[in-house]
Amino acid sequence: MKRIGVLTGGGDTSALNATLKGIAIQAEEYGLEILGFVEGWKGVLEGRYVALKPDMIDENRGGTLIKTSRTDLRKVEGGIERAVENLKKIGVDGLIPIGGDDTLTVGAALSQEFTTAFVTKTIDNDVGRNAPEGERVDYEEIINYFCPGFPTAAARFSSFVRDLRTTAYSHERIMVVEAMGRDMGWLALSGAYGDADITIIPEHGLNYERLKDLVTRRFKEQRHLIIVVAEGLKDEEGNLITSSPDYMDAFGHAKPGGCSEVIAKRLKGDLAKQLGTSNFNHLIPSYLQRCGPPIELDRNCAIALGRKAVEALYRGKVNHVACTRRCEDRIETVLLPLDEVLELDKEGHVIPRRVDKRFYDSEEMNATPEGLEYFKPLLGPKPMPYRYPVLRIQTA
Numbered sequence: 479m480k481r482i483g484v485l486t487g488g489g490d491t492s493a494l495n496a497t498l499k500g501i502a503i504q505a506e507e508y509g510l511e512i513l514g515f516v517e518g519w520k521g522v523l524e525g526r527y528v529a530l531k532p533d534m535i536d537e538n539r540g541g542t543l544i545k546t547s548r549t550d551l552r553k554v555e556g557g558i559e560r561a562v563e564n565l566k567k568i569g570v571d572g573l574i575p576i577g578g579d580d581t582l583t584v585g586a587a588l589s590q591e592f593t594t595a596f597v598t599k600t601i602d603n604d605v606g607r608n609a610p611e612g613e614r615v616d617y618e619e620i621i622n623y624f625c626p627g628f629p630t631a632a633a634r635f636s637s638f639v640r641d642l643r644t645t646a647y648s649h650e651r652i653m654v655v656e657a658m659g660r661d662m663g664w665l666a667l668s669g670a671y672g673d674a675d676i677t678i679i680p681e682h683g684l685n686y687e688r689l690k691d692l693v694t695r696r697f698k699e700q701r702h703l704i705i706v707v708a709e710g711l712k713d714e715e716g717n718l719i720t721s722s723p724d725y726m727d728a729f730g731h732a733k734p735g736g737c738s739e740v741i742a743k744r745l746k747g748d749l750a751k752q753l754g755t756s757n758f759n760h761l762i763p764s765y766l767q768r769c770g771p772p773i774e775l776d777r778n779c780a781i782a783l784g785r786k787a788v789e790a791l792y793r794g795k796v797n798h799v800a801c802t803r804r805c806e807d808r809i810e811t812v813l814l815p816l817d818e819v820l821e822l823d824k825e826g827h828v829i830p831r832r833v834d835k836r837f838y839d840s841e842e843m844n845a846t847p848e849g850l851e852y853f854k855p856l857l858g859p860k861p862m863p864y865r866y867p868v869l870r871i872q873t874a
């Protein structure tokens with residue numbers, strides 16, 4: 479093993495450069511060369527790369543130095559073969575794809591023909607496996623406890639939600655806040671750590687009648703409300719609630735985004751009169767959720783995972799994934815075989831990890847205590863919720 483290739487694919491995160499840094503440092507320690515393919519799988523397909531050195535990479539800067547794209551090599555004629563040919567021509571001995579379900583789907587296909595090691599990344603947190611079913615959640619059994627990039631996005635999102643309460647309270651607003659996370663509700667659930675009053679995740683769909691009841695009850699109690707919705711939410715007929723229904727990406731995914739506006743408008747139409755307010759708002763933090771510097775835990779784990787992936791290739795542990803694991807309240811890193819981490823469907827696509835059923839109460843539409851506990855090692859102890867005294871308003 480002399481020369482290792484690396485690429486970053488799919489949506490960027492705050493911790494990608496940290497993983498690249500870990501890879502570059504470990505490679506230098508082993509005396510290996512690192513080549514970064516530019517724009518993910520596209521760079522491998524077109525044979526475009528740069529030589530990477532640790533001092534080129536700022537682990538505290540979000541995004542990815544070597545850029546990214548959503549390229550599905552399996553949909554390009556002869557794509558996998560061309561990629562392998564290029565890798566061999568350039569003299570790459572092992573490849574480290576860093577990505578979410580789509581990038582790793584391509585990686586898993588390519589791993590049949592080329593030496594690979596993987597590091598996950600995605601603010602969607604949907605690569606890995608939940609703890610075995612049962613009454614108690616064994617958090618140490620979660621495979622890939624979190625994907626790098628998720629802790630930072632969750633810290634940002636939960637803090638937006640927490641802070642929003644001050645203005646929601648002052649103006650007696652009903653605010654519907656939209657979290658990213660294409661298919662799954664992990665990031666939306668982090669809003670519950672920021673004390674969202676209601677959280678709706680795609681795994682349980684939209685029960686609109688229940689939502690209306692909860693909004694009515696909770697607004698009457700506290701005169702303001704923060705509702706978090708996951709962008710991947712589907713309506714009662716199972717259709718994605720989105721403002722761009724006709725858009726599809728290279729992997730055939732409809733583009734989510736805009737369900738907060740649809741839901742806020744629908745609630746306003748149905749409840750404004752009854753609740754005596756028309757102050758229904760929606761808010762989409764969008765890419766603000768996945769930009770900026772990584773939080774310390776995310777950065778340090780991402781560096782350690784990058785190092786681990788290089789170590790895997792160096793020691794001949796091929797087709798392994800560098801994963802996070804919880805040990806009491808700490809996070810460790812561990813190498814696991816690809817098929818223990820990823821579950822593939824019939825077409826060979828990675829099946830995204832759902833929010834664990836035990837983490838969500840569909841009656842109350844919010845995180846359970848087990849769900850909140852999941853976030854503890856990522857976000858630290860949960861701050862006290864904002865509380866307001868009852869205002870005894872007097873009249874002249």
Ligand code: F6P
Pocket residue numbers: 488489490578600601602658659660709734768
């Ligand atoms: O997959 C990561 C993610 O941020 C999703 O949460 C989101 O739906 C999607 O990427 C956005 O895609 P794009 O960066 O192409 O707009």
